[in-house]
Amino acid sequence: APQESAPPSEEPTVITVAAAASLQRAFGDIQQSFEKANPDIRIEPILYDGSSTLATQILEGAPINVFASADTRNMRSVQEAGLTAEPRIFATNTLAIAVPKGNPGHVTSLADLANATTVLCAPQVPCGHAAQELLRNASVKVTPASMEQNVTAVLAKVAAGEAEAGLVYATDVAGDDAVESIRPDGADEVVNYYPAAALTVGEQSTQEAAQRFVDFVAGGPGQQILARYGFGARAESSEN
Amino acid sequence: MARVPVDVGTRAPVIAVLPALLGLALLVLPLIALVSRASWSTLLSDVTSKQALDALSLSLRTGLASTTLCVLLGVPLALVIARSPARVAHLLRALVAVPLVLPPMVGGVALLFLFGRSSQVGAWIEALWGVSLTFSTTAVVLAQAFVALPFLVLSVEGSLRSAGAGYEQSAATLGAGRWMVLTRVTLPLAAPGLVAGVILCFARAIGEFGATALFAGNAPGVTQTMPLAIYTAFNGAGTGRESAVALSLLLLATAILVLLSVRAWRPGALK
Amino acid sequence: MARVPVDVGTRAPVIAVLPALLGLALLVLPLIALVSRASWSTLLSDVTSKQALDALSLSLRTGLASTTLCVLLGVPLALVIARSPARVAHLLRALVAVPLVLPPMVGGVALLFLFGRSSQVGAWIEALWGVSLTFSTTAVVLAQAFVALPFLVLSVEGSLRSAGAGYEQSAATLGAGRWMVLTRVTLPLAAPGLVAGVILCFARAIGEFGATALFAGNAPGVTQTMPLAIYTAFNGAGTGRESAVALSLLLLATAILVLLSVRAWRPGALK
Amino acid sequence: MSPGFLADFTVQRAAFEVRIELELHQGQVLALMGPSGAGKSTIVSAIAGLERIDAGRISLDGTVLAGDGVHLPPHRRSIGLLGQEPNLFPHLDARANIAFGARAAGMAKAAALALAEQWLERIGLPGMAPRKPAELSGGQRQRVALARALAAGPRMLMVDEPFVSLDVEAAADMRTLLRHELDRTKTRTIVISHSAVDAVELADELIVIEHGSVVQRGQVRHVLAQPQTRFVRAVAATLPAADDPARG
C-alpha cells in the first residue's frame, strides 16, 4: 500500500473495524502492531460479533470501515450491496475435535464421535456446515445430541462435561484450559476462509486507511500474528 | 365496593395521549418494519416447513409447561413474600428480581453449572433418574421457568399485597381457615394481577432464547424452540435472514392469537 | 380503608411453603452455582478492568435513561389502556405484550429495519438531525426501552385498574380535574404497582442483550453494556469464560444493591 | 328569580328505574327520604355526574349539566357529594383530605392546610391532622369526610347519610355545624337521611321516594304531620313527642 501518510501533527484518521468473534484475540494484537506501524491511523474500536450480525448491521448503515468475516457468504451479501472494495482472504481455519479435560469419552478420531455424546454446530451456520462436510468425507455418521448455533455453545457444553466431544475450529480451542483438542484426519480438506474488505463508505482518506488495514492483515505482519493464534495461512483459493 | 359507574368522567387526561401514542409507536412500528421486510414469495414455505412447525409446537408445549410450573411455584412464593415481615419481604423480592438482570445466556451457563454432569446436583439427578437433564425437553422447560418466574412472582405479589386485607379479615371471622381465605378470597381478588402475571410469564417463556440455547442445546424437535430456530436461521447468512423474519412473524402471529384468546385478561373481569 | 391490623392471622397457608421454597431454589441455586464456579484469583482484575467498569457505568446510565423513557411513555400508555373501553383495552394490551414474545435479537433486527439506513424513518431522522440513531448510545437506550416497556405498561396498567374508582369519583366531586385526580389520587394509590413496574423495567433494561447487540452494536464505551461485555468475554473462549462469570457476578451484585436501595419498594410504603 | 337548580330525569339500572323532578333555590335545603333501596343514592349520584341519566335534564344556573346530549363530568359541575361511603383518600392524612377540595379550587397549599386545621377543630378532632384514615375510628372518619365536603365550598352540596356512625352528641354537633354552614353560605343542599330529626332540623322541603318514585313531597313538618304511606308514618313516629324543633 502506498505510504502517503498525513503530517503527524494532524489528527489521525480513525477507522472502525467489525470482526468476527473468533478473531477477537488475534485482532487485539494486530491492532497494536498496526497502529504502531501506522501512527496516522487509529482503530476505534474493533467490534466483535457473529458475522451475520455484523453483516446485517453494515447493510443497515453501521459506521464501519473494515469488515472481517468468518465466512464468505456473509461477506458476499455485503459485497452484493455494493458496499465493499474487493475482499481479500486473510486466514483459514480448520476443524478440531474438542473434548473435556481428561477426555472421559476416550475420543481419538472422527469415528469415535458416532458413539460419544457429541455436539455440533447447526448445519445452517458456518462451523456446522464445515462439520457436516468433514464427517461426510470421513464417512462417519454422527447423531449429535444438539446442533448449537455457535461455537461458544458447543465449547460451553464440552467444557461443562455435558458433551463428550464437539467439532469446533482449531482456533477456538487454542488456549482453552477446560478442553483438549484433537486434530482429526482430513481436517485440511475442509477449510474455512476468512475474507476482509474495506467498505466504500466515508471519505476517501478513510477508505484508503481501511484498505491499508486489510492489506496489513492479509500481509506479512498480520499473517504472523494470526498464525500464533492457530489460524492457517492465507491460501489463494477460490472462495465458495 | 363502590358501585361500578356508567361513566365516572375520570378519563385519562388529554396530556397523556401524546406520550401514550409515542409509547405505542415504539412498540408497534418495529414490528411493522419487520412485517414490511418479509419476503412474501418464500414466506409460506418458510413457515410451513417441518422444522418451523416442530419448533412452534415445541415452543407452545414447553411454554405451557413452564408457565404451569411457574404458577405452581410462583404463586406460593408470591404469597409467602406478600405475607412476610417487611424486611424479609424486601430481601426476598430483591432476590427474586436478580435473575431478571442476568443476561439469559449467563443464566443458561448457571443452569448448566447447577444441573450439569460436573455438578453434585447433576450427579444426584443422574443417579436418581438415570438421565441427564441437559439436551432434553425438560431442560428447555427449566430454562424458561428460570427466566420467566420472576415476572410471575413480582406481579402476583404486587396484586396480593393490594388485595384488601379487610376482606380477608372478614373471611377469617366467618370461620374460614387460611386455605379457604386464600382460594376463595385472596386469589379471586388478586385475579387481575394473577392473569397479567401469567401472561407476562408465558410471553417471556416462549420468547426465551439465551438460557435455552446454553442449557438445553438446539436439537430440532427436542430442544429447538422457535427462538432457537429463528436464531439458527439468522446465523445461516444469505436467505437465512429472510426465513428468520418469516419465523418471527409466525411466532408473533401465534402470540397475538394466544393473547387475544385469554378472555379473562380484561378489565372488570372480576370487579 | 380497613384499619391496618397488628396481626390479621391470615398468614400464608403452610401448604404454600414447600412450593415457595422450590421456586426460590430454582431462582437462587443457579446463581449460587455460578458464584461457586467463579475463579477467585482473577476475579478482582476482571471486575476492575477498564472495560468492565466502562461497561458497568454505561449499563447503569443507559438503564436509567431507558427506564426514565419507559416511565414517561409507559405510564401514560398504561393510563390510556386502563381507561379505554374493554374491547379496545384488550386489543391494546395484546399489542403491548407482543414484543415480549419476540426473541430480543429479532427485536433488534426489527429496530434496525425501522431506523436503519434502508428505511424511510431512518432517512427522515438523518435528514432532520443529521445523525443516525443506530450504533449509538441512543440506540442502546431505544433497544432497552423497546424490550422493557411492555413490563412497565402491563404491570402499571394492572394496578391502575384496581386502584379504586371510588376514590377517583370522590375526588371529582370535590372539584378535582383529570390531571389532579391522576396525580393526587390515581397514581399515589397505584404506587406499589408502579414501583414494581419500574423495577421490572429497569432490571429487564440492564439485562438486555440481544436487541442491543443487533441494533446498537458492540462498541466499548459507546454501546457495549455489561451483557455485551459478558457475551464478548464469553465468546473469547478459554479464560474468557471465567471473566464472563466474573462480569456476571459484578452485574448481579450491582443489581442487588440497586434493588435493595429502592426503599419505596416495600409493602405498605403507601397504604 | 329562577330556581337555579332544576332536575327532572330518569335513571334506569337493569330492572330498577328511578324518576324524580325537583328544583332548588339558592340557600334551600331539601331532605330526601325513603326506604332502603328506594333510589336515593342513585338520584344524588346522577346529579353529581357519577352516573348517566337516561332521560330528562339537569341544569344549574342556566347551564345544562346533563341531558340534551350533554354529560358534564363531575369536576365541572361544582356539586359536592358526601357519598354513602365516605371514601376518604387512604394515602392522605386527615388534614390533606380536608384540604383536597380547596387545593382543587386552586388555593395555595399552606392556606388550604390552615383551613383544614380549622375544620378539624370545628368537627372536634383537633390534633388528628397527621392521622391516616386507617388510624381513625368510624365516626371520626365520617366527620372528616363531612368536613372535606364542606371545605370544598361547592356551588351545591349533597350529603348521603352524613351522620351515620356518630353517637347522639356528635351527631347533634355535626347537624348544628352543617346547619350553621348552610345558613352562612346559602348553599343549595340535598340531605339524604333515615332520621326524621335530621329532616326537621336541616331541611325546608322533604321529598319521599319509594320504589324509584316520589310518593310525597312538601314542607318537612307538613309531610310528617300528614303521612300518606306506611313508610312516612313510621318515620314520623320516631320524632320526639314535642314536635317543636328549635330551628337555626
Place this chain on the structure above:
Amino acid sequence: MSPGFLADFTVQRAAFEVRIELELHQGQVLALMGPSGAGKSTIVSAIAGLERIDAGRISLDGTVLAGDGVHLPPHRRSIGLLGQEPNLFPHLDARANIAFGARAAGMAKAAALALAEQWLERIGLPGMAPRKPAELSGGQRQRVALARALAAGPRMLMVDEPFVSLDVEAAADMRTLLRHELDRTKTRTIVISHSAVDAVELADELIVIEHGSVVQRGQVRHVLAQPQTRFVRAVAATLPAADDPARG
C-alpha cells in the same frame, strides 16, 4: 356454671389505650356504647383476633384465645364479627356472601346456598341472590352483611353498628330478626350501637366506654335510668317517652 366467655385485657394503639373487663354467659347479650372514638371497635377487633392484646387474657369455654403468650388466629376462635365496615366480598354475589360462613364450616355447597336463599328472604331481599355487592344499595348491603354473620353460626357473635344505613322500618325488622335469632340460638353477643333503642331492645347488660375506659355498666334500663356522665344522659334522652320497650 362458668361464664364461658371471659375477657380482661388492654390494647395499646400509639397514645390511645383501651382497657376492658367483661364476661358473657351463654345466651347473654351485651350492649357496648360510647362516644365516637371511645374504643368500641378496638375492643371487638381484639376479641375477634384481628388485633393483638397488649396485656390480659381472653378465654372462651375454658380455652385461652389470647394472652398468656397465646394468640389464636380469628378463624380458630369461632367468634363472628360484623364489622363497622361490612366488607362484603365484592367478587361474590349476595347469596354466595351469605353462604360463605356455612361453607367454611364444611357445609355442602348446595345446602349452603339453599340456606343463604332462606336468609335473603328473612332480610327482605328475596330475588337479590345473584346481585354483586356493587349492585345493591347501602342498606341492602348492610342487611346482607348481617345475614352473612348470622348464617355462619358462630359460638359467639359481635356486631358493630349493625343497623346503620337502614330506614326505621328496616332497622326495626332487622332488630327483631336479630333478637329472634339470638333467643333461638342462645349465642353470646356483643352489640355496639349508638342507639339507646337497640340497647334496650336487644341487650341484657350495657357497658359504656369513654376514652378507652368503662365509665358505667349494669342492666341496660338501670344504666339509662341513672346516667352518671353527660354522654349517658344524652343517650338516655333519645329513648321514646314511654321507656317501656316490648321485649322478645
